[in-house]
Structures are given as C-alpha cells and as structure tokens.
Amino acid sequence: MxxxxxxxxxxxxxxxxxxxxxxxxxxxxxxxxxxxxxxxxxxxxxxxxYISNESRDFLLRLGIPVNSMDLPQIQTVQLTGVKGQQVSENMRLGGFGIxxxxxxxxxxxxxxxxxxxxxxxxxxxxxxxxxxxxxxxxxxxxxxxxxxxxxxxxxxxxxxxxxxxESENWIGVKYHIQYAFPDDCIALHTFKDGYCGISKIEGQQYCLCYLVRASLLNSYHNNIQEMEKGELYKNPVLHDIFSKATFLFEKPVTVSNIxxxxxxxxxxxxxxxxxxxxxxxxxxxxxxxxxxxxxxxxxxxxxxxxxxxxxxxxxxxxxxxxxxxxxxxxxxxxxxxxxxxxxxx
Ligand SMILES: Cc1cc2nc3c(=O)[nH]c(=O)nc-3n(C[C@H](O)[C@H](O)[C@H](O)COP(=O)(O)OP(=O)(O)OC[C@H]3O[C@@H](n4cnc5c(N)ncnc54)[C@H](O)[C@@H]3O)c2cc1C
CATH class of the missing domain: 3.50.50.60 (FAD/NAD(P)-binding domain)
Known part of the structure; x- marks a missing residue:
C-alpha cells in the first residue's frame, strides 16, 4: 500500500x-x-x-486482444428521423462493439x-x-x-x-438488451430532444443508449419509463425496440448533468x-x-x-x-x- x-x-x-x-x-x-x-x-x-476502428491498433498495443475476442464488426450506420423515416450508409472506417x-x-x-x-x-x-x-x-x-x-x-x-x-444539461440512459438487429450496424434513432443508439456488443447482447435533454425528463417528473412511452415511442422504430426487446438490467444505468x-x-x-x-x-x-x-x-x-x-x-x-x-x-x-x-x- x-x-x-x-x-x-x-x-x-x-x-x-x-x-x-x-x-x-x-x-x-x-x-x-x-x-x-x-x-x-x-x-x-x-x-x-461503439468504438471507432481508429483505436483498434492502440488497444492491441496495450495488450487488449480485440481481434480475437469475436467482437461484432460494425460497418453500416442507420439513422431515423422522429417519425421513423430511415437512411443507411456504409462507414469508411467502421468500428466494433464492446x-x-x-x-x-x-x-x-x-x-x-x-x-x-x-x-x-x-x-x-x-x-x-x-x-x-x-x-x-x-x-x-x-x-x-x-x-x-x-x-x-x-x-x-x-x-x-x-x-x-452554465450550459444546458443532458441525461444519459443505457440498457443491455436482446433484440433482432443486424450485427454489423449501428443505428441512431432521433426523438424530440434526444437520440438513441443501438449496436451489438460481446455475446448476444446489444447496447441501447440514449441522450436526452434534462428538461424533457423533468417534464415527466423524472420518470424514465413514462418519458420513454410519451416521447421515444413516437419514433416507430424505437417503439418496436422498446416493446419487443428483452431487457437484461433490472433498471437502466443513468448519468445526469452532462x-x-x-x-x-x-x-x-x-x-x-x-x-x-x-x-x-x-x-x-x-x-x-x-x-x-x-x-x-x-x-x-x-x-x-x-x-x-x-x-x-x-x-x-x-x-x-x-x-x-x-x-x-x-x-x-x-x-x-x-x-x-x-x-x-
Ligand atoms: C450517452 C453517451 C453515449 C456515448 N456513446 C459513445 C460511443 O458509442 N462511442 C464512443 O466512443 N464514445 C461514446 N460516448 C463518450 C464516451 O463515453 C466518453 O467520451 C469516454 O468514456 C471518456 O473517457 P474518460 O476516460 O475521459 O472518462 P470516463 O470513462 O467517464 O472515466 C472517468 C472515470 O473517473 C472516475 N472518477 C470520477 N471522479 C472521480 C474522483 N473524484 N476520484 C476518483 N475517480 C473519479 C469515474 O468513476 C470514471 O471511471 C458516449 C457518452 C455518452 C454520455
């Protein structure tokens, strides 16, 4: 010591x-x-x-065997607007999930x-x-x-x-879930005053994580589930994820004052x-x-x-x-x- x-x-x-x-x-x-x-x-x-491939060699040099850990390789990005309208694009560099x-x-x-x-x-x-x-x-x-x-x-x-x-405050919310979604894609789904990402990590798990203005959560008396139902569900893609996914945490991991x-x-x-x-x-x-x-x-x-x-x-x-x-x-x-x-x- x-x-x-x-x-x-x-x-x-x-x-x-x-x-x-x-x-x-x-x-x-x-x-x-x-x-x-x-x-x-x-x-x-x-x-x-989701880690950009720009860090792959660095992690290998530190001794983290990211190439032999069977991690999902992510090459496509999908974006949806608040009403679910979609675009997809291949990423030049791509990344992986862990x-x-x-x-x-x-x-x-x-x-x-x-x-x-x-x-x-x-x-x-x-x-x-x-x-x-x-x-x-x-x-x-x-x-x-x-x-x-x-x-x-x-x-x-x-x-x-x-x-x-004194700048504006945001809140971060994260779940690990199981859900039918491509292994090689990261999707960013927008909703009023925030956006939610989904992409695969190790095992058969996906990371579902969103950033939302603190003022929106406040308007739901800080009740995360009510806010998700009232706002995130308006994007039909998010509605599908939240209603069909298996949630692996008892409650979300959250961080405030971002x-x-x-x-x-x-x-x-x-x-x-x-x-x-x-x-x-x-x-x-x-x-x-x-x-x-x-x-x-x-x-x-x-x-x-x-x-x-x-x-x-x-x-x-x-x-x-x-x-x-x-x-x-x-x-x-x-x-x-x-x-x-x-x-x-
Ligand atoms: C919602 C959200 C989604 C994100 N998604 C991605 C993504 O997909 N890909 C990506 O590349 N980046 C993403 N980021 C950004 C990424 O998480 C951060 O940029 C990254 O974690 C920064 O690393 P860091 O080491 O600086 O800080 P952190 O990883 O936050 O580490 C800081 C550490 O300091 C410790 N600590 C704090 N105070 C003290 C103290 N007083 N004494 C001792 N220890 C202390 C904490 O416990 C913590 O472990 C996301 C961020 C948010 C908020």
Whole structure:
C-alpha cells in the first residue's frame, strides 16, 4: 500500500479509458504510477459502446486482444428521423462493439499486471502543489507525485478545473438488451430532444443508449419509463425496440448533468485527459477514441519530462500544443453544434 512518503512519478485521478490507458503506457516504461478510481471494476457505465476502428491498433498495443475476442464488426450506420423515416450508409472506417463493463475491466487487469498501483473504490477530493510536488487528498489518504493528471470524465470534484459556463444539461440512459438487429450496424434513432443508439456488443447482447435533454425528463417528473412511452415511442422504430426487446438490467444505468462546455488540457499545472479536457463526442464513435488518443499524446511528452529531457513548463506547452492540434477544432465544432447532433462516424 503506498503511503504519503511515497513519491510517485504520476498520480492519475479517474480510471476510465483515458486514465487506464495512460497508466498502462507509463507503467510499461517503468514509471511509478498511482491510479485512483472511485468505483470498483467491473461496472456498467453510460456509453454507446461503439468504438471507432481508429483505436483498434492502440488497444492491441496495450495488450487488449480485440481481434480475437469475436467482437461484432460494425460497418453500416442507420439513422431515423422522429417519425421513423430511415437512411443507411456504409462507414469508411467502421468500428466494433464492446461493453465498458468488459473493456474497462480488461484494461484495469492490464494496468495491475503492468505495475500500476490501482486504488479502487477511492475518491479523490482535492490537491495542492508545493515545491514541485503535488499532494492529492483522497478517501484512502494523501499521496504525492511529480505530475498530476485529471481523467475523471465530465464531473470535476474539489479544486480540479471545471468550466464556469452554465450550459444546458443532458441525461444519459443505457440498457443491455436482446433484440433482432443486424450485427454489423449501428443505428441512431432521433426523438424530440434526444437520440438513441443501438449496436451489438460481446455475446448476444446489444447496447441501447440514449441522450436526452434534462428538461424533457423533468417534464415527466423524472420518470424514465413514462418519458420513454410519451416521447421515444413516437419514433416507430424505437417503439418496436422498446416493446419487443428483452431487457437484461433490472433498471437502466443513468448519468445526469452532462454538459458540452469547452474545457482545457492544462490548468494550474494539472494535465487533463479525455472528457475532463473536453474532448466529447457522444454516440458519434469518437469520445472513447479521443480519450485514448489524449492518453497517448500525454504519455509521449511525459516520458521526456520524467527523463529530465524537458522542463515542466516545456511539458505543459508541448501537451497543450498537441492537444490543440488533435482536438481543438473538433471540440469547438462539437460545442457549437451539439444540439443538432453532429454525426461524424
Ligand atoms: C450517452 C453517451 C453515449 C456515448 N456513446 C459513445 C460511443 O458509442 N462511442 C464512443 O466512443 N464514445 C461514446 N460516448 C463518450 C464516451 O463515453 C466518453 O467520451 C469516454 O468514456 C471518456 O473517457 P474518460 O476516460 O475521459 O472518462 P470516463 O470513462 O467517464 O472515466 C472517468 C472515470 O473517473 C472516475 N472518477 C470520477 N471522479 C472521480 C474522483 N473524484 N476520484 C476518483 N475517480 C473519479 C469515474 O468513476 C470514471 O471511471 C458516449 C457518452 C455518452 C454520455
């Protein structure tokens, strides 16, 4: 068990795709890494669970055998309008389906095997920085590191950076279901104030996941089933799915307070990755890939800093530059058109 006396090269707060990927990349280079995750693996997370093929090689390099796991290969996208009118298109790159329950667990196992100190069921509250060292306060005690990374997803706690902009709130809802639907297709079905995706994951399961304006759910007194009957069922395709599917969870997995505010990759000497840096593209196939890509970008720059080849200031500039080159236009576009559900699969 690490103590306050231990000085880690890097402490990472949040073990989603961004934090887990970075921890493995750094541990594989023999740096000492503490990853703090507030939940215990495996657990279900609201996500459409469709990963763009742009991340396939990256996951293979991390040691996740996605090519031999018999995962559904998804090559077609289908869209329906609120009244069920349909269009389909082949996707140039395509992707594959895998649940976060399975993927995050595999990455957590790989992190532990690579030498990462992984603290589960531990929440990070706040941090301070003195004499070039960070002190990180968590429910399991205080830890110290040379570098602090925030990869806690959309919701910041303590004094970690959060956007001050008050933007509109969205809710995410996810089920795993069984339903007669092609293995190689992802469908996005729109309804008033939201859209719902369906695509196959491992086993004979499909992920059914939607994003809806919080105001619509409020108008149904926060009753999800009533809102589904009153609004989602107006799209005949969604009506068919919801009335014929076998639902595999007792109740849906939900997440509230989703916003699409612009954020920053470096604030007050802390490095931000994935959704905590603002690279958000829900149900469009890119949020997970962006999280992994940001981990890869930071890992390259961090190695130079930890080898004393560059200063902390240069590290910050380099990561900011790389992040802006890779994501800035994308995240600005996302922020300016998120309510029109930009689809860039
Ligand atoms: C409805 C919906 C559908 C989506 N569908 C898709 C899709 O089909 N394909 C796709 O590529 N992307 C999709 N996304 C986006 C994708 O889920 C995210 O972009 C991705 O999960 C970001 O990864 P991350 O590691 O940054 O954050 P997360 O995966 O959210 O991980 C953050 C982690 O930090 C932990 N944490 C939070 N606070 C603390 C704390 N204080 N202390 C310790 N730990 C903490 C959390 O428990 C969590 O495990 C979807 C998003 C939504 C909302």
């Amino acid at each position: 690490p103590t306050k006396e231990t000085i880690f090269d890097v402490v990472i707060v949040g073990g989603g795709l961004a934090g887990l990927s970075l921890s493995i990349l750094l541990a594989q280079k023999n740096y000492s890494v503490l990853l703090i995750e507030k939940k215990s693996y495996p657990y279900h997370k609201v996500c459409g669970e 649940s976060r329950y399975c993927l995050d667990q595999l990455l957590a196992e790989k992190a532990i095997a690579s030498g990462v100190h992984l603290l589960q069921a531990t929440t990070c509250h706040k941090y301070s920085r003195e004499s070039s060292l960070f002190e990180i306060a968590s429910s399991a005690g205080t830890f110290r590191s040379k570098v602090l990374v925030g990869s806690f997803g959309r919701h910041a706690s303590g004094n970690f950076f959060k956007s001050t902009k 916003t699409f505010d612009a954020k920053k990759p470096v604030v007050d000497d802390v490095f931000y990755l994935g959704d905590s840096a603002g690279a958000i593209a829900p149900l469009t196939g890119n949020g997970m890939s962006n999280a992994m890509r940001s981990a890869w970008l930071l890992s390259k720059e961090l190695a130079d800093f930890l080898e004393d080849k560059i200063s902390f200031t240069t590290l910050k500039h380099r990561y900011e530059k790389q992040w802006n080159l890779n994501f800035k236009i994308e995240s600005e576009a996302e922020n300016s058109c998120n309510t029109s559900f930009a689809i860039r699969i």
